[in-house]
Amino acid sequence: MRRRLWNKKKGMICAILWIFFALGTVMVLYVNDGYDALPIVETAFQSDDTVTVEQIEGAVVFMPKEAKEGFIFYPGGKVAHEAYALLMNAYAKEGIACILLEMPLDLAVFDMNAADEYRDMYSEIEDWYVGGHSLGGAMAASYLEKHVEEYKGLILCASYSTIDFSDTDLKVVSMYGSNDEVLNIKKYEECRTNLPDDFAELIIEGGNHAFFGTYGLQEGDGTATIENSSQIAIAVEFTIKNIRE
Numbered sequence: 001m002r003r004r005l006w007n008k009k010k011g012m013i014c015a016i017l018w019i020f021f022a023l024g025t026v027m028v029l030y031v032n033d034g035y036d037a038l039p040i041v042e043t044a045f046q047s048d049d050t051v052t053v054e055q056i057e058g059a060v061v062f063m064p065k066e067a068k069e070g071f072i073f074y075p076g077g078k079v080a081h082e083a084y085a086l087l088m089n090a091y092a093k094e095g096i097a098c099i100l101l102e103m104p105l106d107l108a109v110f111d112m113n114a115a116d117e118y119r120d121m122y123s124e125i126e127d128w129y130v131g132g133h134s135l136g137g138a139m140a141a142s143y144l145e146k147h148v149e150e151y152k153g154l155i156l157c158a159s160y161s162t163i164d165f166s167d168t169d170l171k172v173v174s175m176y177g178s179n180d181e182v183l184n185i186k187k188y189e190e191c192r193t194n195l196p197d198d199f200a201e202l203i204i205e206g207g208n209h210a211f212f213g214t215y216g217l218q219e220g221d222g223t224a225t226i227e228n229s230s231q232i233a234i235a236v237e238f239t240i241k242n243i244r245e
Helices: 002-032 039-045 081-092 135-144 185-194 228-243
Strands: 051-056 059-064 069-074 096-101 128-133 153-157 171-177 200-204
Touching: 039 081, 051 081, 059 081, 069 081, 069 135, 081 096, 081 228, 128 135, 135 153, 153 228, 171 228, 200 228
Parallel strands: 069 096, 069 128, 128 153, 153 171, 171 200
Antiparallel strands: 051 059, 059 096
């Protein structure tokens, strides 16, 4: 009797271990299937006369000499946060202090409230924006739902908000590339009504999904007909124009 019970327990233990092993294997394969930053981003991590770059716990800060606004950025799903350094540096050169969040397993769903602690660290900045790329943008919008009074607006790069902000005074900027084949356009169109009537939208001609970051080609994406640097520059220029008008 005892032997049968032991054999039964042993079988259950083995089954549980196999389940954990299988889940662990799937997670490792999933995470390893992500996108790393291209080597060119290393230049954006170097401080210069206009922007100071600092690694702090959970984020990288791109601080201009005179910050006019602050922008907390949520990276896209399965994309290394470093891949957005060129975008963040470009914003910083225009006077926007950028906080590039680092996400667990490169997935913003695991730390949607990551923006919480950073605004208070830079209390001299009055106007704050939150946003992100793809899944990161959606998570930023979800975070913003309970923090509307603390932020000036939302910046979406190839993303959309499932949260209704249509009756708010938020400044919302939404951008995506004309050759983007990753963004769910049907869902994007459905969610347009969640944004204020005066939200600013730009379809970047020749741009794609991946070129808001710098991590190369993304599976399923369309081919960009403009340079990666051009898409970043266009996105920054459009954002600046609409948050400062």
